[in-house]
Amino acid sequence: MMRQAHKRSQLKNRAVVSAAALLLGGGGTAIIAANASAGPDGAGHRSGGAARTAAEGSATTAPTVVCPDVGDRLREVPAPVRTEVSQSLSQLDAQVARAYERMATRGDTPAAVLAELKDKRAETIGRITDALGTAAGGSAPAAEEQAGLPALAGCSTRQVSTAAADDSSSALNSTLGARGKPGGPSRADFADIRTAPARSGPPAARPGASTGTFASVCGRNENGHFNPDNVIVTPGVRNGAHHLHDYVGNKSTDAFSTDNSLAGAGTTCTNGDKSSHYWPVLRVLDGKAAPDANAPGGGHDGNMGTVLRPASVTLQFKGSPVTKVTAMPRFLRIITGDAKALTNGVANANASWSCEGFENRQLKDKYPICPDGADVVRTFAFQSCWDGRNTDSANHRTHVAFARGDGSCPRGFRAVPQLVQRITYDVPAGTAFAVDSFPEQLHKPVTDHGDFINVMSDDLMRKATGCINGGRTC
Structure with missing residues (x-):
C-alpha cells in the first residue's frame, strides 16, 4: 500500500485556493480547487480554516x-x-x-x-x-x-x-479523507487490485486467424507534447477537450491539425510511424500547484495536481481470433472510452486499470491500489472492426465497432488491426491520483479514454498487416 504523505502548510493551500478564486472572478470555466483545499494528511483543513459541519462531514453524495x-x-x-x-x-x-x-x-x-x-x-x-x-x-x-x-x-x-470504499488504506485516508474532495475522486473510486476478479482469456484462435503483433515504439512523451485540444472531437477549437492530453507519435497534433499537416510532421516513433496517440494526463493529488494551475485544460477547467509522466508506453497492434485483418485506411480516427461516462452511462466506457504483475485482474470503474513497487497500468483496447468506407463519423463512433464475444465483427464491418495502448505510471508513495476530466465528471476512472489517428504510410501499414496475418511479432 502507499505510505503516509508528507504534510503541507495550510498557508500554501490557501494560496492555491485564492488563485483559483481569482480565476473564477475573471470568467474561468470551472475551477474546482478542492485538491488544494485540504491537507494531504487527511485532517480536512479548508481554506480560511473553516470546518465542515457534522452534517456535511457525514454526507455520502x-x-x-x-x-x-x-x-x-x-x-x-x-x-x-x-x-x-x-x-x-x-x-x-x-x-x-x-x-x-x-x-x-x-x-x-x-x-x-x-x-x-x-x-x-x-x-x-x-x-x-x-x-x-x-x-x-x-x-x-x-x-x-x-x-x-x-x-x-x-x-x-x-x-x-462519495461514500468511503471498503478498503481502509491509510494512503487514501491521508490524501482523500473519508469522503474525498468536492469534484472527486472519493475513496469509493479506489480498490485493491488483489480483490478484483481474474478475467477470462481472449477467444481461442480459429483456423484462418491472424495471430501476429506489430508494435510502434514512440517513447513516453519525453518531448513534452501537451495541449487541451481534441482534433477528432472539436477540430479548430483551442481547449476543446477542457482537460490536458498527453501525446506520443506525431509531433504536431493540435486542434488545427489536418490530414496534410499530420502527414508532413515529424514523429517520436522509431519506425517512422506518424500516427497520433493521445489520452488525458494522469495527475497525483498531492495538493501542489501545478504549472498549469491557472491555464486552460489545467486549473482553469478543474484539473488540479501534478502531471505524472508515464514510466512506459506500449503501442501494439493485434489480430483477430477468427479471420485475417485488412489494412486500416490512412487517417482513420478512433476514440475508445467515453469522457462523459459518468453522466452518459457506461455503454461506451472502455478503460481498464490494473497493476504490473496483476494484469489478469482489471478494473473498469475503479482506480487500482497497487502493492508496494508495482506500477499502475492503464490500458485502452480499441475497436477492431471498421465499416470499410469511412475514416470518421459525426459522433466518432459509428464507423468502427468492437468485435463480438467470439471475436467476429458485426455484420457490415471487417476486421482491422486492433490497437492496444498500454501506459504505466510509477505513482509516488503517499498520494492518490486521477485522470483529467470535464469538471462535472468528477475525475471518475470510468471516464478515461484514448484517441488515435492512423498516419502510417501505406508501406508501413502493409508491413503491419503482413506481420499480424503471418503470425509474426514485429
Missing part, C-alpha cells in the same frame, strides 16, 4: 450536472460547417462546466442554475441546427436530425456517491 450529449447524437456534419459545429459543441461543454461550478462551489440553487443552463444550451443548439440545415440544403435526413436536437437542451442533476 454530491451533486453533478447531467445533460444529453449533443455530439453523440449527430449522424452527419458536412465539412463546410464542421468547425462551426465544433465550436458550438465546445461551448456546450463549457456551459455545463460553469453550471456545475456554480452548484458545487458557490452553492447556487439547482433550479436556477438548470433554468439558465437550458436557455444557453437552447441558443447554442439552435446554432448547430441552423448550420446543419444550411449545409444540408433541406434534405430529409438532415431535417429529421435537426428536429430532434432542440429537445436536448434540458439538463438535470444527479447525486453521485
